[in-house]
Amino acid sequence: AQSVSQHNHHVILSEAASLELGCNYSYGGTVNLFWYVQYPGQHLQLLLKYFSGDPLVKGIKGFEAEFIKSKFSFNLRKPSVQWSDTAEYFCAVNAGDYKLSFGAGTTVTVRA
Amino acid sequence: NAGVTQTPKFQVLKTGQSMTLQCAQDMNHNSMYWYRQDPGMGLRLIYYSASEGTTDKGEVPNGYNVSRLNKREFSLRLESAAPSQTSVYFCASSLGQGDFNQPQHFGDGTRLSIL
Numbered sequence: 001a002q003s004v005s006q007h008n009h010h011v012i013l014s015e016a017a018s019l020e021l022g023c024n025y026s027y028g029g030t031v032n033l034f035w036y037v038q039y040p041g042q043h044l045q046l047l048l049k050y051f052s053g054d055p056l057v058k059g060i061k062g063f064e065a066e067f068i069k070s071k072f073s074f075n076l077r078k079p080s081v082q083w084s085d086t087a088e089y090f091c092a093v094n095a096g097d098y099k100l101s102f103g104a105g106t107t108v109t110v111r112a
Numbered sequence: 113n114a115g116v117t118q119t120p121k122f123q124v125l126k127t128g129q130s131m132t133l134q135c136a137q138d139m140n141h142n143s144m145y146w147y148r149q150d151p152g153m154g155l156r157l158i159y160y161s162a163s164e165g166t167t168d169k170g171e172v173p174n175g176y177n178v179s180r181l182n183k184r185e186f187s188l189r190l191e192s193a194a195p196s197q198t199s200v201y202f203c204a205s206s207l208g209q210g211d212f213n214q215p216q217h218f219g220d221g222t223r224l225s226i227l
């Protein structure tokens with residue numbers, strides 16, 4: 001079974017700082033990759049996804065992610081965070097079946 | 113559109129009690145899922161239903177049962193609740209039909225505490 005590792009448990013930033021969250025997975029075949037965000041008290045929402053094509057994908061709210069196949073990585077970035085980006089971020093991997101494996105999540109706190 | 117609706121939103125049970133968590137989606141999705149979310153562990157799949165009439169175990173199925181009542185509804189039952197089942201439970205749905213690059217859509221969650 002595939003596993004998903006998120007490098008940081010908790011990240012604290014100031015507004016306008018850049019954000020990069022790491023995600024690595026352990027599966028050698030074709031994968032579908034997702035980043036979800038969970039704002040406080042809310043359900044998970046899709047930020048972006050990658051399944052083929054350009055390895056740099058853009059999502060909502062100015063987020064982007066880069067798929068590097070050789071490194072089994074799918075890191076999430078945002079050039080300039082806002083206070084409203086305070087949330088928990090989850091990387092998830094699907095290896096061509098119904099099971100979506102999630103990382104443990106990274107809590108991002110943005111200080112005004 | 114309501115999307116994925118879960119009931120109840122909160123529940124407190126005593127050890128040994130049973131209850132059913134309800135989930136319904138209005139997106140005409142074929143596949144539905146139940147997850148539990150625990151601090152530091154992300155979401156873990158309990159059971160899923162690839163299509164109406166089928167259910168399969170996920171990563172942590174012990175102590176749970178599910179029913180895919182129809183295409184819209186997928187319930188999760190705890191027969192004899194244990195404190196280890198204290199968690200936040202999320203239902204999700206996706207298009208399915210082998211289209212695995214489609215995202216899952218999540219409900220608002222049920223916060224369940226077992227004393």
